[in-house]
Amino acid sequence: MELLKNRIIKDGKIKEGNVLKVDAFLNHQLDIELFEKIGEEFKRRFEGKEVTKILTIEASGIAIACIAARYFKVPVVFAKKTQTKNIAGDVYTSKVESFTHGKVYDIIVSKEFLNVDDKVLIIDDFLANGKALLGLVDLITAAGAEVIGAGIVIEKGFQEGGKTIRDKGIKLESLAIIKEMSVEGGVIFS
Numbered sequence: 001m002e003l004l005k006n007r008i009i010k011d012g013k014i015k016e017g018n019v020l021k022v023d024a025f026l027n028h029q030l031d032i033e034l035f036e037k038i039g040e041e042f043k044r045r046f047e048g049k050e051v052t053k054i055l056t057i058e059a060s061g062i063a064i065a066c067i068a069a070r071y072f073k074v075p076v077v078f079a080k081k082t083q084t085k086n087i088a089g090d091v092y093t094s095k096v097e098s099f100t101h102g103k104v105y106d107i108i109v110s111k112e113f114l115n116v117d118d119k120v121l122i123i124d125d126f127l128a129n130g131k132a133l134l135g136l137v138d139l140i141t142a143a144g145a146e147v148i149g150a151g152i153v154i155e156k157g158f159q160e161g162g163k164t165i166r167d168k169g170i171k172l173e174s175l176a177i178i179k180e181m182s183v184e185g186g187v188i189f190s
């Protein structure tokens with residue numbers, strides 16, 4: 001998606017440790033006109049697929065999922081991150097290991113909001129190592145629902161997440177895939 005790639009080049013800031021800051025339009029200040037174009041593009045990439053629900057994860061996936069949902073006309077469910085030990089039996093849970101934050105956390109979604117009939121599109125802002133995405137796939141599978149695919153705004157193609165997800169046979173649509181990036185050389189897309 002050219003508009004998005006140009007925006008990343010214009011406003012993205014490359015930090016040490018292979019981190020791309022996109023606080024100007026995606027992670028802190030939110031450019032809703034851009035979000036609308038992104039939502040439209042996700043709809044186009046999944047044209048002809050039946051989707052009954054969008055699933056994302058708090059916090060930064062929620063905003064983009066909500067705008068995308070306007071085009072799919074379905075509800076958004078977001079998985080909650082929790083460190084609670086005693087989780088009630090009325091939720092699906094999965095463990096996510098965060099490479100960036102160096103810790104393991106549980107994600108949960110109420111059984112009330114994911115059903116065996118659901119055809120679920122996963123939406124998230126970033127794909128890096130893919131552990132959060134795999135956790136979301138776990139929750140959908142636990143519910144007996146169907147994974148239609150995953151729509152990602154920015155995929156860090158030099159990390160393993162994209163390969164992991166595609167190897168599982170999941171339709172993955174990333175609107176910008178970063179091949180490499182460095183403070184000196186900037187961002188290079190695939």
Ligand code: G4P
Binds near residue numbers: 019021059060098131
């Ligand atoms: P992963 O295995 O799920 O792919 O992610 P990882 O633990 O490596 O990353 C932890 C968090 O950092 C995730 O946000 C992920 O989206 C985000 N992230 C990874 N690389 C980048 C990057 O280069 N730039 C930015 N801006 N974010 C990145 P999260 O756990 O969903 O946290 P939250 O921000 O939604 O609360």
Ligand code: NA
Binds near residue numbers: 060061125
């Ligand atoms: Na994030």
Ligand code: NA
Binds near residue numbers: 057058061124125
């Ligand atoms: Na996210």
